[in-house]
Amino acid sequence: xxxxxxxxxxxxxxxxxxxxxxxxxxxxxxxxxxxxxxxxxxxxxxxxxxxxxxxxxxxxxxxxxxxxxxxxxxxxxxxxxxxxxxxxxxxxxxxxxxxxxxxxxxxxxxxxx
Amino acid sequence: xxxxxxxxxxxxxxxxxxxxxxxxxxxxxxxxxxxxxxxxxxxxxxxxxxxxxxxxxxxxxxxxxxxxxxxxxxxxxxxxxxxxxxxxxxxxxxxxxxxxxxxxxxxxxxxxx
Numbered sequence: 001x002x003x004x005x006x007x008x009x010x011x012x013x014x015x016x017x018x019x020x021x022x023x024x025x026x027x028x029x030x031x032x033x034x035x036x037x038x039x040x041x042x043x044x045x046x047x048x049x050x051x052x053x054x055x056x057x058x059x060x061x062x063x064x065x066x067x068x069x070x071x072x073x074x075x076x077x078x079x080x081x082x083x084x085x086x087x088x089x090x091x092x093x094x095x096x097x098x099x100x101x102x103x104x105x106x107x108x109x110x111x112x113x
Numbered sequence: 114x115x116x117x118x119x120x121x122x123x124x125x126x127x128x129x130x131x132x133x134x135x136x137x138x139x140x141x142x143x144x145x146x147x148x149x150x151x152x153x154x155x156x157x158x159x160x161x162x163x164x165x166x167x168x169x170x171x172x173x174x175x176x177x178x179x180x181x182x183x184x185x186x187x188x189x190x191x192x193x194x195x196x197x198x199x200x201x202x203x204x205x206x207x208x209x210x211x212x213x214x215x216x217x218x219x220x221x222x223x224x225x226x
Contacts, residue, residue: 004154035216042115042200042216043155056213091154102145102202102214104154 002027004094004105005074012111019079019086021108025094032075033102034060034067037089049075082112114139116203118217125191125224133186133220135201144177144184145202145214148195155200158186188222196224 005024013019025032030051035043045059049069060067064082069075079086089109093102116137125131135144143162147155161177161184172189188195198221202214 033214040218042218043202043214045213045215048213059213101157101160103157104147106154 004029004092004103006090006092006105006108008108009106010109010111012113013082014113015083016081019082019110019112021077021079021090021092021110022074023077023092023094023105024074025092026096026103029094029096029103031095031097031100032069033093033095034075034077035091035093037091037107043091046077079110082110084112086110087112114205115215116201116217118199118201118220120220121218122221123223125195125222127193127224127226128190131188131191131222133188133199133201133222135184135186135203135217137182137203137205139182139203139205141177141179141182141184142204144175145204146175146184146186147200147202148197149200149219150197158199191222191224193224193226196222198222 004026007022032049034046036046037043047060047067048056052071064080066078089107091104091107093104095102116135119134123131145160146158149155161175163179175186177184198219200216200219202216
């Protein structure tokens with residue numbers, strides 16, 4: 001019974017490149033949440049998606065960041081033209097229903113050189 | 114809006130007890146507690162919904178005082194495996210389907226032999 005999967009676990013990009021982070025929710029879950037965590041900080045909400053719908057992207061920067069959760073396949077968080085300030089751990093969580101317990105994946109640690 | 118956790122860090126010897134507090138300036142619908150070990154995903158511990166309930170499993174329990182907008186996590190007879198950073202995540206307002214968790218900065222707990 002696989003939990004929430006994220007890949008890659010570690011991603012290194014140079015400034016200006018694109019970063020694609022993938023999240024496969026727990027089996028049977030159709031709600032996905034993305035969070036960003038800076039060192040020694042708590043998790044900050046970015047975006048909440050259901051299959052083919054963005055429900056709330058209020059925590060996501062308006063430029064360079066986008067997220068999708070297609071009908072088939074994982075949810076993807078995309079960061080274009082990365083800058084050093086994007087370096088962080090990005091976690092996704094999933095739930096079966098809105099407002100259920102959120103189960104987290106192992107995270108992707110993005111380093112921008 | 115970010116809940117305030119206290120203390121920021123605590124060191125315990127095995128078998129000692131600890132209390133971690135989480136306070137909000139906003140009316141809370143629920144409080145979610147997670148533990149995160151270094152480099153790993155946050156692991157869900159428990160949810161408390163407004164109503165002043167207390168929950169627990171094993172030697173970890175929590176209370177939620179909605180009048181004070183505060184939750185406390187109690188760890189008794191601590192074990193080495195309890196080490197990690199504890200985060201509270203809060204849902205503000207009337208909830209009832211709210212999904213956006215706002216996390217505190219965390220409390221780092223170290224249990225030593």
